[in-house]
């Protein structure tokens with residue numbers, strides 16, 4: 263893994279075994295030029311992967327809840343976002359379980375490794 267992505271990665275452990283990882287990428291919010299400094303580092307883009315052997319027990323939900331707590335309480339961010347392919351039911355169900363709001367639906371926005379352009383959904387949550 264390259265150092266830049268490692269710096270944004272948190273691991274999910276279950277009894278000492280790594281069962282997944284989370285991404286936390288702090289970003290600047292869009293702002294008008296005169297005020298752009300105040301929008302620096304105001305939001306985070308989040309991501310998650312769980313080993314399939316450990317799916318279906320709520321571990322990702324627990325980890326993402328803690329990730330969101332960390333963003334708002336420890337880092338003081340004002341907004342978190344995450345995206346998924348529209349057909350990634352496990353991922354958007356997870357986002358809705360942790361209280362994130364579906365904010366965008368984009369048609370054929372992102373390229374899947376199959377070579378197909380797929381619809382995506384964007385979720386967000388304010389502190």
Ligand SMILES: CC(C)(COP(=O)(O)OP(=O)(O)OC[C@H]1O[C@@H](n2cnc3c(N)ncnc32)[C@H](O)[C@@H]1OP(=O)(O)O)[C@@H](O)C(=O)NCCC(=O)NCCS
Pocket residue numbers: 309310311312313316317318319320321322323324345346347350352353355356
């Ligand atoms: C997205 C992903 C992390 C979700 O994993 P998951 O196993 O569904 O999520 P959880 O570990 O939170 O488990 C939740 C499931 O367990 C069930 N569950 C059982 N016990 C539970 C508990 N104590 N608490 C919460 N959920 C529980 C839930 O009902 C839910 O199942 P359902 O969606 O059928 O209702 C996983 O599918 C994954 O890694 N996918 C591949 C990578 C990926 O697509 N990442 C996202 C890219 S945008």
